[in-house]
Amino acid sequence: ELKVEQNPLFLSMQEGKNYTIYCNYSTTSDRLYWYRQDPGKSLESLFVLLSNGAVKQEGRLMASLDTKARLSTLHITAAVHDLSATYFCAVDIKGAGNMLTFGGGTRLMVKP
Amino acid sequence: EAGVVQSPRYKIIEKKQPVAFWCNPISGHNTLYWYRQNLGQGPELLIRYENEEAVDDSQLPKDRFSAERLKGVDSTLKIQPAELGDSAVYLCASSLYDYPYEQYFGPGTRLTVT
Numbered sequence: 001e002l003k004v005e006q007n008p009l010f011l012s013m014q015e016g017k018n019y020t021i022y023c024n025y026s027t028t029s030d031r032l033y034w035y036r037q038d039p040g041k042s043l044e045s046l047f048v049l050l051s052n053g054a055v056k057q058e059g060r061l062m063a064s065l066d067t068k069a070r071l072s073t074l075h076i077t078a079a080v081h082d083l084s085a086t087y088f089c090a091v092d093i094k095g096a097g098n099m100l101t102f103g104g105g106t107r108l109m110v111k112p
Numbered sequence: 113e114a115g116v117v118q119s120p121r122y123k124i125i126e127k128k129q130p131v132a133f134w135c136n137p138i139s140g141h142n143t144l145y146w147y148r149q150n151l152g153q154g155p156e157l158l159i160r161y162e163n164e165e166a167v168d169d170s171q172l173p174k175d176r177f178s179a180e181r182l183k184g185v186d187s188t189l190k191i192q193p194a195e196l197g198d199s200a201v202y203l204c205a206s207s208l209y210d211y212p213y214e215q216y217f218g219p220g221t222r223l224t225v226t
Binding site: 004031033035041042043044045048050088090092098099100101102103104105 | 143152153154155156157160168203205207209212213214215216217218219220
């Protein structure tokens with residue numbers, strides 16, 4: 001059974017600071033996704049990481065994937081209040097045909 | 113391009129009552145998913161359709177939950193009878209059956225069972 005763990009579960013940070021969210025998973029995968037969810041809203045796709053060493057950046061967010069370590073990171077640079085949301089990683093079991101297992105989410109609060 | 117459409121957005125029912133949720137996926141997306149998201153948790157897959165065929169329903173509580181996607185487009189998820197523990201947000205997502213299978217989510221239906 002695939003397990004996906006995120007840490008921290010909750011993160012309160014000041015504007016302008018940097019931080020990293022970690023996503024560990026327990027079995028082989030070749031696709032990892034990051035989503036953002038605002039309170040009461042649905043999930044918005046942020047990044048799709050498809051191979052070992054993949055790195056993608058959008059604005060103040062950068063995601064990377066290490067399939068050997070079964071680890072993905074979401075790095076936040078110079079946080080701003082608008083980044084406050086819950087961030088989920090989701091992993092697709094290799095060969096299972098597009099079945100996502102989500103982590104528990106990291107609730108990010110950026111304080112002015 | 114229109115996104116995934118779900119209705120209703122909110123539903124409050126008493127336990128033991130039936131309830132149904134409707135989803136219209138993004139045009140051209142032949143894969144449709146239903147997820148359940150409990151408060152403070154990540155979504156959990158309930159069922160996945162490839163066109164009209166349910167290809168994975170292992171997480172669907174079949175004693176009370178049912179789903180259909182008759183013409184390979186819209187889908188309905190039903191609970192009968194509802195229990196208190198069914199209170200959650202039910203999310204529908206769709207994707208192309210093509211690499212990298214990126215899923216796009218609808219706004220969800222928030223169900224409260226009293």
